[in-house]
Amino acid sequence: MNLFAQQLINGIFIGSVYGLFAIGYTLVFGVLDILNLAHAAVFTLGGLVALWLVQSAEMSIWVAFPLATLFSGILGLIINAVAFVPLRHRPDTYFSGLISSIALAIVFESAAIGIFGARTVRFPISTIAVHIWQIAGVTITSLQIEIVMIAACLMAGLTRFLRRSRSGKAIRAVAENERAARLLGVHVDGIIAFTFFISSALGGAAGILFGLYFGALSPDMGRSIELKGLAVIVLGGMGSIPGAIIGGIAFGLSEVLTVAISGTSNLRDAVAFTVLFAILLLRPSGLFGRRQIRET
Amino acid sequence: AAPAWAAMPEAKIGIVFSMTGGAASYGATQKHGAQLAVDEINAAAGDKGVHIKPYFDDDASTPQQGINVFKKFINSDHVSAIIGPTLSDTAQVTDRIAQAGSVPVLGVSNTAQGITEIGNYVFRDSLTEAVVVPNTIRTAKEKFGISKVSILYGNDGAFTKAGYDAFKKALTDEKITILSEQTFAKGDRDFSPQLTEIKSQSPDAIVVSALVEEASGIVSQARQLGIPASVPIIGGNGFNSPSLIKNAGSAAEGVLIGAAWSSTASNPLNQKFVKDYTAKYGNPPDQFAAQAYAGVYIVYDAIQKAGAPFKPAKIRDALAGIKNLDSVLGKFSFTSGRDADYKPVLQEVKNGKFVVVGE
Amino acid sequence: MIPMDLNHIFTQFYAVYGSLINFIGINSLLAISLYVTLSAGQLSLGNAAFAGIGGYTAGILTMYLNVPYIVALFAAALMSGAIAMILGFPVLRLRGVFLAIATLAFGEVVRILAINLQITGGAEGLTPIPDKTQAWMIFTALALTGYFMAVLRRSRIGWSFASIREDETAAKAMGINTTWYKTLAFTIGAMIAGLAGAMSAHLNYIITPGEFGFSAAVQLLIFNIVGGTRVWYGPILGAALLTALPEILRGFGVTAGPVRMGVNGFILLMVILFLPNGLVSLFSHNKD
Amino acid sequence: MALLEIRSIIRMFGGLCALNGVDFSVEEGEIHGLIGPNGAGKTTLLNILSGMAPPSSGQVQFAGRDIHALPAYQVASLGVARTFQNIRLFPAMTCLENVIAGQHLTASRPLLPRLLQLPSAWRLDHEYEKDARSTLARVGLENRARVRAQSLSYGERRRLEIARALAARPRLLLLDEPVAGMRQGEVTQVAELIRILAGEGMTILLIEHNMSFVMTLCSRITVLNFGQVIATGTPDTVSRHPHVIEAYLGVDKSS
Amino acid sequence: MMLEVNHLTVTYGPIEAVHDVSLNVESGAIVTLIGPNGAGKTTLLNALSGVIPVRGGNILFNGQDITRMSPHRRVAEGIIQVPEGRLVLAGMTVRENLEIGAYRRPKSGIAADIARMQERFPILKDRIEAPAGSLSGGEQQMLAIARGLMAHPKLLLLDEPSLGLAPLVVQMVFDIVTELRQNGLTILLVEQNARQSLAVSDNAYVIESGAIVLEGPAAKLRSDPAVIRTYLGQGL
Numbered sequence A: 001m002n003l004f005a006q007q008l009i010n011g012i013f014i015g016s017v018y019g020l021f022a023i024g025y026t027l028v029f030g031v032l033d034i035l036n037l038a039h040a041a042v043f044t045l046g047g048l049v050a051l052w053l054v055q056s057a058e059m060s061i062w063v064a065f066p067l068a069t070l071f072s073g074i075l076g077l078i079i080n081a082v083a084f085v086p087l088r089h090r091p092d093t094y095f096s097g098l099i100s101s102i103a104l105a106i107v108f109e110s111a112a113i114g115i116f117g118a119r120t121v122r123f124p125i126s127t128i129a130v131h132i133w134q135i136a137g138v139t140i141t142s143l144q145i146e147i148v149m150i151a152a153c154l155m156a157g158l159t160r161f162l163r164r165s166r167s168g169k170a171i172r173a174v175a176e177n178e179r180a181a182r183l184l185g186v187h188v189d190g191i192i193a194f195t196f197f198i199s200s201a202l203g204g205a206a207g208i209l210f211g212l213y214f215g216a217l218s219p220d221m222g223r224s225i226e227l228k229g230l231a232v233i234v235l236g237g238m239g240s241i242p243g244a245i246i247g248g249i250a251f252g253l254s255e256v257l258t259v260a261i262s263g264t265s266n267l268r269d270a271v272a273f274t275v276l277f278a279i280l281l282l283r284p285s286g287l288f289g290r291r292q293i294r295e296t
Numbered sequence B: 001a002a003p004a005w006a007a008m009p010e011a012k013i014g015i016v017f018s019m020t021g022g023a024a025s026y027g028a029t030q031k032h033g034a035q036l037a038v039d040e041i042n043a044a045a046g047d048k049g050v051h052i053k054p055y056f057d058d059d060a061s062t063p064q065q066g067i068n069v070f071k072k073f074i075n076s077d078h079v080s081a082i083i084g085p086t087l088s089d090t091a092q093v094t095d096r097i098a099q100a101g102s103v104p105v106l107g108v109s110n111t112a113q114g115i116t117e118i119g120n121y122v123f124r125d126s127l128t129e130a131v132v133v134p135n136t137i138r139t140a141k142e143k144f145g146i147s148k149v150s151i152l153y154g155n156d157g158a159f160t161k162a163g164y165d166a167f168k169k170a171l172t173d174e175k176i177t178i179l180s181e182q183t184f185a186k187g188d189r190d191f192s193p194q195l196t197e198i199k200s201q202s203p204d205a206i207v208v209s210a211l212v213e214e215a216s217g218i219v220s221q222a223r224q225l226g227i228p229a230s231v232p233i234i235g236g237n238g239f240n241s242p243s244l245i246k247n248a249g250s251a252a253e254g255v256l257i258g259a260a261w262s263s264t265a266s267n268p269l270n271q272k273f274v275k276d277y278t279a280k281y282g283n284p285p286d287q288f289a290a291q292a293y294a295g296v297y298i299v300y301d302a303i304q305k306a307g308a309p310f311k312p313a314k315i316r317d318a319l320a321g322i323k324n325l326d327s328v329l330g331k332f333s334f335t336s337g338r339d340a341d342y343k344p345v346l347q348e349v350k351n352g353k354f355v356v357v358g359e
Numbered sequence C: 001m002i003p004m005d006l007n008h009i010f011t012q013f014y015a016v017y018g019s020l021i022n023f024i025g026i027n028s029l030l031a032i033s034l035y036v037t038l039s040a041g042q043l044s045l046g047n048a049a050f051a052g053i054g055g056y057t058a059g060i061l062t063m064y065l066n067v068p069y070i071v072a073l074f075a076a077a078l079m080s081g082a083i084a085m086i087l088g089f090p091v092l093r094l095r096g097v098f099l100a101i102a103t104l105a106f107g108e109v110v111r112i113l114a115i116n117l118q119i120t121g122g123a124e125g126l127t128p129i130p131d132k133t134q135a136w137m138i139f140t141a142l143a144l145t146g147y148f149m150a151v152l153r154r155s156r157i158g159w160s161f162a163s164i165r166e167d168e169t170a171a172k173a174m175g176i177n178t179t180w181y182k183t184l185a186f187t188i189g190a191m192i193a194g195l196a197g198a199m200s201a202h203l204n205y206i207i208t209p210g211e212f213g214f215s216a217a218v219q220l221l222i223f224n225i226v227g228g229t230r231v232w233y234g235p236i237l238g239a240a241l242l243t244a245l246p247e248i249l250r251g252f253g254v255t256a257g258p259v260r261m262g263v264n265g266f267i268l269l270m271v272i273l274f275l276p277n278g279l280v281s282l283f284s285h286n287k288d
Numbered sequence D: 001m002a003l004l005e006i007r008s009i010i011r012m013f014g015g016l017c018a019l020n021g022v023d024f025s026v027e028e029g030e031i032h033g034l035i036g037p038n039g040a041g042k043t044t045l046l047n048i049l050s051g052m053a054p055p056s057s058g059q060v061q062f063a064g065r066d067i068h069a070l071p072a073y074q075v076a077s078l079g080v081a082r083t084f085q086n087i088r089l090f091p092a093m094t095c096l097e098n099v100i101a102g103q104h105l106t107a108s109r110p111l112l113p114r115l116l117q118l119p120s121a122w123r124l125d126h127e128y129e130k131d132a133r134s135t136l137a138r139v140g141l142e143n144r145a146r147v148r149a150q151s152l153s154y155g156e157r158r159r160l161e162i163a164r165a166l167a168a169r170p171r172l173l174l175l176d177e178p179v180a181g182m183r184q185g186e187v188t189q190v191a192e193l194i195r196i197l198a199g200e201g202m203t204i205l206l207i208e209h210n211m212s213f214v215m216t217l218c219s220r221i222t223v224l225n226f227g228q229v230i231a232t233g234t235p236d237t238v239s240r241h242p243h244v245i246e247a248y249l250g251v252d253k254s255s
Numbered sequence E: 001m002m003l004e005v006n007h008l009t010v011t012y013g014p015i016e017a018v019h020d021v022s023l024n025v026e027s028g029a030i031v032t033l034i035g036p037n038g039a040g041k042t043t044l045l046n047a048l049s050g051v052i053p054v055r056g057g058n059i060l061f062n063g064q065d066i067t068r069m070s071p072h073r074r075v076a077e078g079i080i081q082v083p084e085g086r087l088v089l090a091g092m093t094v095r096e097n098l099e100i101g102a103y104r105r106p107k108s109g110i111a112a113d114i115a116r117m118q119e120r121f122p123i124l125k126d127r128i129e130a131p132a133g134s135l136s137g138g139e140q141q142m143l144a145i146a147r148g149l150m151a152h153p154k155l156l157l158l159d160e161p162s163l164g165l166a167p168l169v170v171q172m173v174f175d176i177v178t179e180l181r182q183n184g185l186t187i188l189l190v191e192q193n194a195r196q197s198l199a200v201s202d203n204a205y206v207i208e209s210g211a212i213v214l215e216g217p218a219a220k221l222r223s224d225p226a227v228i229r230t231y232l233g234q235g236l
């Protein structure tokens, strides 16, 4: 029983990490209807820059965290300006944006290798105090709780922001129909840039938390989470913030439960992706996806 | 006119590692090791001695790029010998090209089975897990009285899979019970589900086949999840890197590592290498660097024996004849099957250092 | 004297770049395999997995069963095609990125199976696969598929694909059995991919699960977009440029490692930004 | 037996009953109008007739065959073509290509002669293209053949949609607001075209809010309100029907 | 003069869709623009809204040159367009559509305005929480008009407002237009229904192939034989 409880906690935790990564991802996806495949690179760079600030600039993590998050947000603005704005009005913008963001991701990753080296690095042990609790044989760390809390707060806050606030509605309006939004007085280009900023800042923050928790940062760390992040936002329903978190947790749980139930992890990813596959067949627009509106 | 090398004999060597892609972190230290050796050799050769002209290249961690690089080395650069590539997958393909082109190739990190069986031009100085592991398990059993273990390994990479095979065989040979086998994938950062499962089985030890990127995470998360320090973690070549200690910190204490090289081995060549490398690059070397460094010296030895004009075939013969060469790895020979033949070491992490605890 | 020299230069060139040329051929075939599905408006990220299925099928047949190579090639194409057809009916109900992810998930499952199965050689891959692929085979296959695609455009199938790509609902209303045509596109694509995978396995001596993961799938899309998706030779141009790019950069003395990777990415970015219709716009004068 | 028989069609969207037991029939060769207030269920009914969406219950018979359970492409292959209220063209194709794509059911393009590059394939292409051009000419778009559909104006798009539907040479043509966005002169042209088509034996069911168009063109009209038929008959009877005036027409102030 | 358009030229690539058009809209007036399909009416309105670039000429709004002003600032200035083809935000609810309509104006009074719109178009009341994309064509058109009014425009550009509306509702829309004018709103109207639009307008322009071919007081144009022939007709 303890074992099972521990696995559930593991699943919720790793799922929240996926979700954190996916929130920013899905935000841009929802607005522009294009995938920003440089998101994983921002995730990586956010973590690496925070590490650099802590290690080389000898800052406290509490200073480095917001600075690196800000830096990631600015990367988002750069991605938008370089990889998306020039393509905005091309007929193939969907695919070309996909590719240009990959191209930029390659440039970012090579820059990361060039600047930080290819090896895995970690935050100094003293960066953040971690408490470990053993409750009834179940291990929980303070960092885990913090990460799950942050994910939950972000989900609630962002959802509310999108539903209620003026800018949130403007973001959704741009997502629905850019031309209409423009005619209604929405500063579309500004809203898009703003969305990229928020999205990338979130991506960078996720990278920092990831690095803090797992104690491992490397220039290619975005790669392994990229695919899962993609799976998660589709599972949750594109553009849906609760979907991203809940999809993340669902994905995390399916991974962990495979291990718990089968006792071996050989098929962990296979099961996770099969579940994704099955859910898509049952609910073609994901768990929380927008319902198909009439076409005729 | 007389060729340039008549005055200053120069042997061309192609050196290819994964500078980008999934194995980039290993390729980076390999290149450092090789570069250091080349610089030392060329400095020592002075005006008269045989120089090495290195052609460095990147296989981007993929077989296709590896093939292109090998073809270029052989047909365009006309190198006399090749060192690399980083990954066994790639070597499976590229070494056949070297074989077909009759250019000797020395793998310095390929550990998969069957690589040297490709042909008589294919060598390696990397001890395979199959050589290192039995010794590790035997010593560990004697020392800790281990009778039941859980295994955790990466099942999607040739290196970690080969390590697993070797561990499994050694454990069976030693009649140690395997409680469960868990796997992970390249790039995984979270190992808590597997470790939770393992914890629940209360093994005497955890046997792990992983490269250092994942190994550090596994070691620290195992301790974080409350697997007591009295349950040792046993790893292979992949663990043998200073980053393990750097990244896992105190959790790394007590980890047992069977490896092909030890940074603390008393061998003076080795001590000098560790010192020079650390001075030059600011980081202590890992096993990848050491094997690459040794590889350049091994090839250089063969080159000198073969002599100008450095015909690949003659270098091959000289390589095959290497016996008890002094190297950072120890007294180095090739087996008749062109695999490395020297003594592995068993190390333990103590007070943040690798300490040799047996052979 | 001169002909001999030319001959020498040619053999020399082929010795150095022969395998590069072969890879261009194989990658072009893979790119076209995706082009087929794209031309029906479906983004499949499963084609790399179909190449893997083809590669393993053919490899197992020639290695263990001594099946003649040509038969193995056909078997590979058929196997990939059959799986695509079975997969297609449920999956092709999905649209856009949902389809892409479902096919990607399929690819991941195939990859993980290949890692865990005995017959595929697990993580170490299937090796040594006999070396049977020759340049002429690759380029004959490429020429035939290229021709097929060029001609298909003006056929009933081609028009149906185009209609579905433009507006699936309207296509249905015009009497087009969209499910069938989408499955057809998916299947043809998978067959071409399977063939390419089989040829690649018999060129490289080995096939490993790592070869057809996410990045391989995306790479095929990159070939298509960089080359241009308006005409059948677009994907070929894209595959040729991007496959040769590392070699070209090497020729210009761009050092190995992160710098080359960065320059690679930068060039990719430039092509996307400044050639709106891909490389084909350099060759066709059809302006918009 | 009428060409199209619609019996007790009900269509629910969640709790909303868009069609609530609709019955009427369309005779072969007639021009039948379908009118009613916004949201009455006209487009929903058209979707059901063309197989784009199944009814919640009820039957549709076309030429004696039940078609309410058939997928859209099969309904189309029986000879039913339609246009869309919110215009669904193939945006990146030219006008000519849109019409050629619309020939799916009528053009045979065998693959083999094409693969062998036989002249017959080219001849067919040529023929079909000529057909398409004359179809474009029927809706007055002959000089826009090479223009992409996405750069047409609203009214031109409507006409191109009609042309594309005609390319299928349907027995029954369903038009959803064919003259929306057209001026009087243009409306007259479309009305003329529809009359000619009916004269050629085509049956037409059309939805329209342009009353002078409907009243002068249709031989019979069915009026829907809240998903139910409130009147059906000749333009004269319908336009005098008090329910219809109250729910739909109102009292025309401008005349 | 509220709106002054001088020698305006708009192109799509090589095609000139609007050619050297000059027109004026006086404050508080209703001006109708009529012309055949493809004449350039929508193009002209889009140029006024700033969503497509202008090739030549200029646009003055209350004396201020807005030719290069970005669309959202024009909206802030009070120029609102109800676009052709509705462009409702399909996935957002009817209420959210209306709220977004008021994006550029102060928050106060939005709820009251929504209530007023629901009164005008009862259907919007019934479906207030439904996604706009599920509405019927005509219902969406009503929503688009209501959404435009939510902005409290100074100059309202209406592109075919009666498109797809039932006769009763068309009547209502024209009633609203007259009512708005009484409240001092200025309107530039593009309408298929030339007869009715000329009836409520002060001035009118006829545009053909991108150029103004006729202009004058609406009453005068209503009796122009050419206009009668092509735009008013006698029914069929």
Ligand SMILES: Nc1ncnc2c1ncn2[C@@H]1O[C@H](COP(=O)(O)OP(=O)(O)OP(=O)(O)O)[C@@H](O)[C@H]1O
Pocket (backbone or CB within 6 Å): A293, A294, D013, D016, D018, D036, D037, D038, D039, D040, D041, D042, D043, D044, D045, D085, E134, E135, E136, E137, E138, E139, E164
């Ligand atoms: N997919 C759907 N989901 C929810 N409601 C729908 C859907 N489709 C139609 N409706 C509703 O059903 C009713 C009928 O819609 P329909 O489009 O058939 O009307 P219509 O008669 O064509 O109106 P109009 O003349 O305005 O085009 C409307 O109230 C509409 O909101």
Ligand SMILES: Nc1ncnc2c1ncn2[C@@H]1O[C@H](COP(=O)(O)OP(=O)(O)OP(=O)(O)O)[C@@H](O)[C@H]1O
Pocket (backbone or CB within 6 Å): D150, D151, D152, D153, D154, D155, D156, D181, E012, E015, E017, E035, E036, E037, E038, E039, E040, E041, E042, E043, E044, E084
């Ligand atoms: N995006 C575009 N690209 C190229 N040409 C266009 C584009 N939009 C419109 N046009 C062309 O510009 C001309 C004017 O179009 P516009 O939409 O302004 O006409 P309109 O007067 O509004 O017609 P309608 O009454 O049919 O709505 C037309 O010839 C049309 O084909």
Ligand SMILES: [Mg+2]
Pocket (backbone or CB within 6 Å): D042, D043, D044, D085, E136, E137, E138
């Ligand atoms: Mg309708």
Ligand SMILES: [Mg+2]
Pocket (backbone or CB within 6 Å): D153, D154, D155, E041, E042, E043, E084
């Ligand atoms: Mg218009």
